[in-house]
Amino acid sequence: xxxxxxxxxxxxxxxxxxxxxxxxxxxxxxxxxxxxxxxxxxxxxxxxxxxxxxxxxxxxxxxxxxxxxxxxxxxxxxxxxxxxxxxxxxxxxxxxxxxxxxxxxxxxxxxxxxxxxxxxxxxxxxxxxxxxxxxxxxxxxxxxxxxxxxxxxxxxxxxxxxxxxxxxxxxxxxxxxxxxxxxxxxxxxxxxxxxxxxxxxxxxxxxxxxxxxxxxxxxxxxxxxxxxxxxxxxx
Amino acid sequence: xxxxxxxxxxxxxxxxxxxxxxxxxxxxxxxxxxxxxxxxxxxxxxxxxxxxxxxxxxxxxxxxxxxxxxxxxxxxxxxxxxxxxxxxxxxxxxxxxxxxxxxxxxxxxxxxxxxxxxxxxxxxxxxxxxxxxxxxxxxxxxxxxxxxxxxxxxxxxxxxxxxxxxxxxxxxxxxxxxxxxxxxxxxxxxxxxxxxxxxxxxxxxxxxxxxxxxxxxxxxxxxxxxxxxxxxxxx
Numbered sequence: 328x329x330x331x332x333x334x335x336x337x338x339x340x341x342x343x344x345x346x347x348x349x350x351x352x353x354x355x356x357x358x359x360x361x362x363x364x365x366x367x368x369x370x371x372x373x374x375x376x377x378x379x380x381x382x383x384x385x386x387x388x389x390x391x392x393x394x395x396x397x398x399x400x401x402x403x404x405x406x407x408x409x410x411x412x413x414x415x416x417x418x419x420x421x422x423x424x425x426x427x428x429x430x431x432x433x434x435x436x437x438x439x440x441x442x443x444x445x446x447x448x449x450x451x452x453x454x455x456x457x458x459x460x461x462x463x464x465x466x467x468x469x470x471x472x473x474x475x476x477x478x479x480x481x482x483x484x485x486x487x488x489x490x491x492x493x494x495x496x497x498x499x500x501x502x503x504x505x506x507x508x509x510x511x512x513x514x515x516x517x518x519x520x521x522x523x524x525x526x527x528x529x530x531x532x533x534x535x536x537x538x539x540x541x542x543x544x545x546x547x548x549x550x551x552x553x554x555x556x557x558x559x560x561x562x
Numbered sequence: 563x564x565x566x567x568x569x570x571x572x573x574x575x576x577x578x579x580x581x582x583x584x585x586x587x588x589x590x591x592x593x594x595x596x597x598x599x600x601x602x603x604x605x606x607x608x609x610x611x612x613x614x615x616x617x618x619x620x621x622x623x624x625x626x627x628x629x630x631x632x633x634x635x636x637x638x639x640x641x642x643x644x645x646x647x648x649x650x651x652x653x654x655x656x657x658x659x660x661x662x663x664x665x666x667x668x669x670x671x672x673x674x675x676x677x678x679x680x681x682x683x684x685x686x687x688x689x690x691x692x693x694x695x696x697x698x699x700x701x702x703x704x705x706x707x708x709x710x711x712x713x714x715x716x717x718x719x720x721x722x723x724x725x726x727x728x729x730x731x732x733x734x735x736x737x738x739x740x741x742x743x744x745x746x747x748x749x750x751x752x753x754x755x756x757x758x759x760x761x762x763x764x765x766x767x768x769x770x771x772x773x774x775x776x777x778x779x780x781x782x783x784x785x786x787x788x789x790x791x792x793x794x795x796x797x
Contacts, residue, residue, distance in 0.1 A: 403644060412644075413640070
């Protein structure tokens with residue numbers, strides 16, 4: 328194994344809190360619909376709308392807002408009021424403006440690594456949202472490159488490493504999603520470290536058989552990353 | 563003047579039709595609101611909502627959809643029905659799936675230029691939408707780089723030319739928007755060619771005094787571009 332030269336970090340739920348903001352909004356969305364209906368039907372219908380709309384909207388808050396509105400109209404048979412729909416839009420706007428909560432040990436670890444490695448961010452989703460979050464996180468200064476892609480798959484990782492003249496075996500990806508941050512990276516011959524987050528969007532979950540035989544590392548906390556990278560050197 | 567080495571094209575209303583799709587949808591949106599109110603108030607209110615929401619949503623169809631919904635709720639004092647709001651969402655989805663209509667002479671001209679110059683696309687807006695449009699246009703094969711940015715200003719052009727090791731004096735931008743494609747490019751010492759399109763979104767218009775003293779070329783049609791570039795060589 329060669330020495331790792333480039334470390335790329337996922338952003339949402341790796342560098343800062345993201346999924347809990349969606350979860351909180353979804354809870355408020357369910358409260359809003361309580362006068363019309365109850366139960367878990369709302370979660371299922373909303374998830375179905377999100378997945379159905381991914382093809383047209385991609386990832387991000389704006390698509391989530393539109394999927395909430397569609398779900399509300401469908402589940403109330405069109406009885407939802409204009410002011411209730413405005414409330415859904417306002418919930419979405421609050422998500423976009425939500426303060427960035429950098430995860431514990433992230434900045435300290437990145438500071439430790441910045442002299443020895445080239446650091447990047449590779450994140451998927453809405454260009455406008457992600458740029459805003461990177462700027463507001465204050466972490467932008469540590470990264471030589473920020474790549475915002477519409478989907479994280481083998482092809483998009485290949486494009487990024489080719490474009491930046493990176494050798495796959497010298498590249499390691501750090502992230503919380505097995506589906507987006509680990510599997511496609513390992514498949515192109517690069518390295519990956521999984522740092523699980525306490526909640527994961529259902530769409531990012533993978534079946535056990537998909538990760539069988541895939542060689543990646545798992546860490547409980549980002550603060551353990553420098554030591555892991557030192558071990559890479561010895562192998 | 564040095565020889566031009568890199569030609570960058572704007573996408574919407576330079577390579578393919580875009581603004582007329584927004585105009586057509588806005589007309590249908592006004593028809594939808596006819597039972598509640600009439601007149602030009604709708605256009606003004608919608609434009610105000612779009613500009614107010616730019617800060618949160620950025621450019622693109624999803625933000626336009628959300629601004630239409632907000633405007634409809636506001637102008638009908640919340641009386642708009644769920645099914646009418648679903649109709650607005652469906653109008654937006656039709657925009658996203660609208661077939662790409664490549665403008666006349668675009669492909670022929672690009673084919674002529676591709677051997678002699680490095681060709682790029684620089685477009686602003688929604689990452690997901692713009693990637694989809696480039697793919698569906700069939701023009702992707704001619705461009706060595708596609709840069710999708712959230713805003714076109716001096717800083718974003720500087721970032722692009724630095725990142726790609728381009729010398730400003732060897733770079734020319736081709737586009738229909740004086741505000742986004744011409745002014746910021748000339749200000750960083752690069753070259754620009756304005757090819758006006760028959761409709762321009764109000765937000766992209768500039769005051770006459772803003773272009774006074776700015777040196778750029780204007781062409782009536784993209785097919786005149788190869789000859790103009792040959793003249794650049796002689797200067």
